[in-house]
Each structure stands twice: as C-alpha cells, then as structure tokens.
Amino acid sequence: MTGEGAGSAAGLRAAGAIDGGRLWRRLEALGRFGATATGGVCRLALSEAEIAARRQLVGWARDGGLEASADAAGNLFLELPGEAPELAPVLTGSHIDSQPSGGRFDGAYGVLAGLEALIALKEAGIRPPRPLVVAAWMNEEAARFAPGMMGSKAFCGEWPLEQLRAVADAEGVTVGTALDAVRAAEAGLPERPLGFPLAAFVEAHIEQAPLLDRAGVPIGVVTGIQGTRRYRVTVTGVAGHAGTVPQAERQDAMMAAARMIAALDRLAPEVPGLMLTVGLLRLQPNAPSVIPREAYFSIDIRHLDDAGLATADARIRAIVEAGAAPCSVRLEQIAEAANLTFPEAMQRRIAAAAAALGLPARHLPSAAGHDARHLNGVCPTGMIFIPCRDGISHDEREWCRPEDVAAGARVLAHVLLDLACNPPPPPSRVG
Template sequence: MTPPRISADRLWKRLMALGQDGALPNGGVNRQALSVEEIRAWRRVIAWGTEAGLVPSTDPAGNLFLTFKGSAPQLAPVVAGSHIDSQPTGGLFDGAFGTLAALEAVTAIVEANLAPERSIVVVGWMNEEGSRFAPGMMGSELFAGLRSLDDVLAVRDADGVSVGEALTRVHEAFPDMEHRPLGFPIHSYIEPHIEQADLLEKSGAVIGIVTGIQGKKTYEVTIAGREAHAGTEPMERRQDAVQAFARVALMMQQAMAVDDKVKFTIGRLMVEPNAPSVVPAKVTFRIDLRHPSNALLDQLDTQLEAILIKEATPCSFNIRRLVDAPSNDFDSGLMNAIRSSAKRHGFHHLDLLSAAGHDARQLAPLTRSAMIFIPCQGGISHHPEEWAQPDHVAAGAAVLLDLLLQETGLSSHQGDA
C-alpha cells in the first residue's frame, strides 16, 4: 500500500487562500476572534474539511472541530491543530499554519484510504490571540475547565460587544452544525506552529521539537492621583499619576533584571485626562512577565506589588491579575517521535523552549501533548511581514502526519513529502 503523503502545493495554496479572509492591503491579516472575517474563514476551512469527509462541529466556547471518524469512535481521539484568529495587523501563518497542516495531514490519510480506529480531530481554538477579547486562549482554557463560561461570555471588546453576543452570531451563521459538549477526553494533542522567533532560522534547523512553554503572568495596574492645574498646583502638593508611574516603571524594570531569561514588558498605557496643562489623575498600564521558572515568577509577582506600595505614594494603586499561566513541559514520547520523524525525512532539527504562549499549554495537563515548530523568517510574527518558506511548511505537515499515523496505530512512518 502506498503510504499517505501530504500535498505541499495544496497546503500552501490553502494558506494563501485563507489569508484572503481579513486581508489587509499590505499583505497582512485582520481576522480577529468571532468576527465577520473569522466566520468567512470558518466557511472556507469547513468546506475543505467536508470535501475530505470530515464532520464539522463546535461547542459552547466557539471552538471549531473537524472530525475524521474512526472505526471505534468511542475511543479518545487524537487532536491536532491551532487557531485561525489573528492580531489586528497579523500575518498569514500564526495559528493558520497549525490548523491547515492538521487538515492536510488528515486529508492525506483519507486519500490513502486508511481507516484508523481512533478518530482524528482537527481543531481551531477560539480567541487564542486575545486581541479583540482579552485575555486570549479563551477556547482552550474553557475546554480545559480553567475558566468559567459565564465569565468569558461576559467579556466585551472595545465596541462593547460581548463574547456571548459575538458567539451567537457565529453559531447563527452555521445553523446546521453539530454542537458538542464543552470538553472531551483526548488521546493526545499535537500543535504545529511557526516559531515566532529566529532560533531555528539561525541554526539552519527546519523542525523545532518544543520542550515546553515558559510561564506567563499579566497584570493591569491603575495608579490614581488627583487632577490639578499644571500652572498653579504646588509641586509638593501634587498627586501626579505619571510621576508615580515613572518611579514605579523604573524600579520594576531594575527589579526584574534578575537573569537574562526574564521577559518584562510594560505595554498598553493610558493617561487620564491626557491634557497638556493638567496634572494627570490616572495612569492605567499592562504588565507582561514571563520566565521558565514558576517559582521565580511567583517571587517576582511579590516584588511587583512591593514596588507599587513603596513608589506609587502619594497616589493610590490597584493591581489586577489577568493571566497566571504556569510554565509546562511536553510529553517526552511525543518529542522523541517528532525527533525520529525529522531524522527519517532528513530535516535538521533543534530542541527549544517556546517563549510565546500557545493553546498547547492548556492541553498539556489534560493529555500527552507536543508542539512542532517550523522557522519564522527573521523571527517576525504578529506582523504583515510574518513569513514561512513553503518547504518548511511542507516539512512541518509531513512530521505531523507521521505522528498522526503513529498515534492512531496506522503506521510508524510515512513516505517522503
């Protein structure tokens, strides 16, 4: 029997076609979660899956599933994929590569007339990016039972639209689609993705065996002072929120520099009333803190609050913890399978830690999980210039196909891509 092979040409053409849903004039993509653009993308991906005999379904979280039903559907399925939502100025590959690589690998199995016992499920998780509705990873976190559905449905975007309202519109667009309960047992989970950094590119590696994902904590901090006239309010009497923020930001930056693996970022910043001749009354900002060690992250968390207590005076402050995602390791058996597949295909490979967060973090505590990275040109991601080479895209899909064959017991390896 001829082993299944992915179609590199079909996979590449589908990636380019999906990029038309939310296409920007500069070649980027704006396809945010539960948007009209993502509904169009769902239609496209569902049509491709249906053509291959896969059955579409969704759940209360708005995750998209395409199932190749096995001969023993009572067995826990193998799940593979990523997400198809993007940043407002995103690229063609982040998330989309993983979901379409999974669809291509399953399509190759179907075309080879192979019939696994276990079902294979291609997934597109809801709102991985968190650009429209914050924080991200909503679909996978709900699937894993890490968040309350009611709390997520109440989250609103900048226009006041709630997740619940947007999700209703998505479900109304697909009235005949099967709805499944939230969460189900999984035999194993595999997520292909672009690296979003340049370690693979610099080393000349084609396949990244992801050992784990570093931990992440995010915060929203508000420093509240008192509005006053810039020309008349004495300096010693001022409760200047920007001055307090400047002290806090400097001390935090210094305190977080405990080793070169700490990633500390102050991102979104809002000043009120943001007028040139008014002493600022309020500063609201976001903190993104990452490190592979959960113990160190907890220690730095304590330091952040201590700095606010000391440096925000005479202003008051409030710190709201948005995300507390611990670091995780991936399954050693699946990592070995990725490594073996790369060797068989002659793909240079590299073990590496993911510095970015992915839905696989939420799946790792539930089941044997792994990630396959391919190079990202220049390490550029979340940007219209994000790019992956066609042969690297094909290589990642070929390795994924090997793992799906192994995890369903169909074969230990496939033919060359």
C-alpha cells in the same frame, strides 16, 4: 487499521500525500481575512473577519470530506472519521485569531497544517482506527478579550463557560454576545459538547523565536512551555486642567505609571533570563491638556525557571507600590502559568517521525504560550515547531519558508497516524 509506529509504510504514505502547494495557497487565502494594508493580519477573536475565516475553513473541510462542528466556547472542530467512531479522537490544531497587527502564520499554520494532514490521509485512502480532529481554539491571543487561550481553557474545564462569557472587550462587548453572533452565523453547524475524551493532542506552530531559523533546522521538537505571569495595573489619580493645577497639587496618573514602567525597564536586566513587556497602556481621558485621571497598563513576564518568575513577581509588586503616590494603584494578577514539560513519550514520537522522514530536528522549549499548555492537563500532548524568519512574530513581517511549512505538515501527518494507531497511555497525575 493501516499504519503503525514511526516509519511505518502508512505513515510515510500519509506524509507523502501532503500537498505543500495547497497548504501554502490556503495560508495565503486565510491571510486575506482581516488582511492589513501593510501585509499583516488583524483578525481579532470573534470579529467579523474571524467569522468569515471560520466559514472558509468549514468550506475547505467539507470539500475535503471532513465533518465540521463547534462547541459552546466557540471552538471549531474539523473531523476525519475513524474506523471506530466510539474511540477517543486524536486532536491537532491551534487558533486563527491574531494580534491587531499580527502575521499570517501564528496559529493559522497549526490549523491549516492539521487540515492538510487530514485531507492528505483521506486522499491517500488511509482510514485511521480512531477519529482525527483539527481544532481552531477560540481567543488564543488575548488581543481583544483578556486573558487569552479562552477556548482551550474552557474545553479543558479550567474556566467555567459563564465566567468566560462575561469577559468584555475595550468597547464593552462581552464574549457571550460575540459568541452568540458566531453561533447565529454558523447556524448549520452541529454542536459538540464542551470537552470530550481525547487520546492525544499535537499542536504545530511557528517557533516565534530565532533558534531554528538561525540553525537552519526545519523541525523543532518542543520540550515544554516557558512559565508566564500577567498583570493589570490601574493607577487612579485626579483629572485637571494642564495649565491651572499647580504641579505640587497634582495626582497625575500618567506620571505615576511612567515612574512604575521606567522602574520595570530597569528591573528586567537585573533578573537574568527575564522577559518583561508592557504592551498595552490606556489613559483616561487621554487628551493633551488634561491631567490623566487614570492609567491602565499590562505587565507580561516570562522565564524558563519558576524561581525567576517568583523573584520578578515580588519586585514588580514593590515597584508598583512605590511608584503610585500621590495616586492610588490596584495590581491584579490575571494569569499565572508555571514552566511546563511535555511528556517524554510525545517528544520521542515527534522526533521519530522527523527522523523517519529524513528531516533534521532539534529539541527546544517554547518561549511563547500556546493552547497546548491547557490540553497537556487532559491528555498526552506535544508540539511541533517550524522556523520563522529571524524569529519575528506578533508583527506583520512574520514569515516562513514554503519548504518548512510543508515539512512541518508531513511530520504532523505522520505523528497523527502513529498516535491514532498506537495511542499513548493516559497521563497519571497526582492530585
């Protein structure tokens, strides 16, 4: 055992061993898997691009002396063994799947910062008392398979594996089929059981909102995660020829959907603090001279107050109901996550690590959802944010400054060693 507590000599040595240049180059290199022509990334969950990126991660991990493994839900693990392998590990990580036109930092940063932290510890000759593990969680983004955060939900026991495997993408390919292809491509990787005891989890991530960037503060101590609900709406009408079916006799699924979405657009400002997005819409058959027989769209709401979510929920259900006639409509709520607060003790450790390294930090909530939400249900969990330019994310223009990228990894290395030396008490929960 070589280090203890915030500001310990070993912790400072671990942070000092972070190679910011190497981390930056790896962010750039990983961004070439699924790179788009216009500077972003399209690396959908379990796609060929993601499988190739996973192979690169395993290669870097092995080069750095770490051990790679995976579980049945497609979560990838890169482990720095501890002095006592039987002790529950401290976990870090995030995800490497992306939005269809996403950026190079969302998710990838947390995985590569974790990898850099473990390799830095190893290079500095620091052997942690318990194992340190980087996770790359399967399908955080929900861009190909919905809902998202599938890997962390399965790991934490919230979703049975068989339910997850049955989910299909827009082309009808199931998660199960895609997972089997990943498994075949990674035949040499040992399999880890789905869900194992953890001492703690810390996720590093870009903020995806503009607070840190505007304030010029490099480190965010995340207080919790904004609540969210997600819905799927399926409007069913009757197809027909655009030139021959009299307007009054139509059951036009596009027009019914437009009435609903325009009403949702008016609703948003009426509930202060509400974020409301219709990000996906598909028509059937989607041809200029055919009256659409089906419109399928998503609704995503977020609010920092659960009461705000409940208000919006009731209004949304009324709007969808009111806009449907003469079509029929089905609204399914596919995800619900209440507002969440990370343990004070975890927030304190992250703040102390930043202070020990002389890095300004600010406490702030996460407006976006993260795998940390699910890990928080099974072990003490915290998150470290770094700024991203103008808060832009889920877009190819997403960008972070190299000095912030390195600073976040230094805080992470310090916190991970601290947690490995002094694991927090497990959460006491009711129910």
